[in-house]
């Protein structure tokens with residue numbers, strides 16, 4: 268392709284303001300060993316937004332990301348980045364910055380040399396390189412660490428070098444493949460906020476891959492939930508949490524209890540018990556369904572009367588009490604729904620340690636909070 | 645199990661346990677000891693000149709043998725030829741071994757990897773002498789190479805008994821060693837690092853030059869050191885492919901010991917060779933650190 272094509276497109280981007288940066292249509296990757304790793308994935312990502320691909324290990328996240336980066340040729344389907352087919356240019360000419368799962372820093376170079384590497388390879392004016400490297404080391408708050416070798420930096424600092432190196436040539440697209448997975452929780456949460464800050468500061472279109480639902484909710488403008496190679500849902504974080512479209516999404520984000528039964532208007536029937544709920548889409552009466560209720564949406568009280576406002580309420584027994592620090596998790600079971608262990612969050616600073624194991628309680632919820640999905644199996 | 649432990653207790657009582665480490669390296673110490681003993685004897689021998697009338701070593705100690713070597717243009721030429729030959733062999737061997745081991749390590753095809761390994765190991769089963777003989781046949785005046793050249797109307801060339809032939813033989817001999825030393829170093833470079841280099845704008849050549857080679861440096865230095873010292877002290881290739889005109893130091897030593905029977909001069913040459921090899925190895929290790937040989941040394 269033409270020299271300088273990336274520079275042209277980035278200028279175009281700011282002038283014409285393209286709404287869609289990444290467009291994927293029916294992307295499929297079949298390694299030929301069973302089910303496809305990615306199965307007909309389609310989505311659009313607007314310029315400047317932060318998208319997270321969320322899914323359990325093996326759900327095809329890395330494969331999808333590698334196809335977007337152009338490292339992996341899809342079996343079928345197409346991807347365009349800023350209107351150009353990804354594979355129209357060889358990998359080293361593309362304007363994509365990537366932070367890898369194991370960082371892939373160059374151990375024989377200093378932090379500054381790592382950050383300067385893409386500038387040298389992309390033939391930036393040598394006089395501009397040191398200043399640019401300094402700017403980006405400052406951006407990731409490593410201004411004083413440029414001369415350190417990679418093995419002289421902590422995990423979090425290495426992380427920052429990897430980000431600076433991926434951003435220093437101002438790529439059109441930033442891809443992150445679970446770079447935080449190996450960090451301890453505290454550092455991970457700090458780096459999540461860093462990602463957000465840097466992304467806002469530079470406005471670079473970003474796709475992040477993770478299996479950590481908290482991370483997805485914290486950093487993203489958009490979330491795509493994947494399972495078994497398929498996109499399960501693509502939505503804003505709040506929407507995704509409030510209105511999961513299927514049992515997988517309902518179960519993957521937050522803590523939910525599932526109740527199997529058959530559909531009836533305004534809820535589901537399990538044994539002789541009628542539970543209020545909201546059907547996700549049109550579900551005919553009598554269809555096998557699963558209801559999902561989140562732990563923080565179940566109310567738990569000692570006396571049945573105080574749940575008069577709830578659409579559904581029934582007596583239960585406390586099976587277990589789990590102290591999680593900022594809240595308690597009660598596990599409760601009802602004689603009328605044997606085998607279903609309801610998980611209930613209880614957060615009340617006034618009365619923290621209310622019920623003991625074996626205590627008789629009443630649990631209940633409102634119809635809008637229980638989501639009812641058609642059973643898939 | 646108990647019986648075994650009891651038997652073990654008889655041979656090596658438990659209270660000796662803290663000497664177990666020494667017991668295990670005892671054979672190695674013994675071997676090195678024999679070597680040192682031999683060296684001392686050679687050193688002693690190098691200090692006596694040969695009395696040409698009696699064919700016995702002189703009684704008194706003298707440095708005359710070393711003087712003879714220093715004054716002799718022949719030995720300087722042999723020394724220089726050995727060093728140049730070893731240097732060229734290191735260069736060409738690494739040049740060939742690097743892509744070979746890289747492809748062997750990186751290929752996604754199991755068939756290619758296996759074939760490369762088999763081709764690598766086959767020569768190990770054929771001794772150096774047989775291999776040199778094979779080269780004699782192939783490169784000879786009526787050998788395969790000259791036959792092919794003949795088809796193009798080229799007069800038979802004298803491909804043997806010159807310096808390039810010796811280097812060719814040495815490279816051919818050393819290639820498997822260096823591939824085996826390089827492969828682990830290349831395996832240790834994560835594939836992701838190269839993908840990263842490419843995403844940052846490096847084409848494959850730049851990624852090889854700026855990332856693969858620096859990261860494979862420990863393996864390259866280790867392989868270079870082994871190939872260099874083995875070539876410097878080689879005997880068979882210069883003897884067979886050099887046809888007497890391309891002697892390395894080892895050939896000169898052989899001549900003194902077994903042809904001229906001048907043990908003193910041979911011993912002096914041998915000591916020089918040991919010193920030369922040690923100095924080269926010492927300098928290389930001092931520059932690159934012991935970690936270069938995969939011994940885990942860290943600065």
Ligand SMILES: Nc1ncnc2c1ncn2[C@@H]1O[C@H](COP(=O)(O)OP(=O)(O)O)[C@@H](O)[C@H]1O
Nearest residue numbers: 298300304322323324325326327328329330331
């Ligand atoms: N190069 C490959 N060859 C064969 N199968 C692969 C390859 N890469 C990934 N897979 C398979 O594709 C599926 C998805 O893998 P991956 O995209 O790495 O998942 P994730 O990143 O979500 O953990 C897995 O079942 C994995 O075994």
Ligand SMILES: [Mg+2]
Nearest residue numbers: 328329330445
């Ligand atoms: Mg992955």
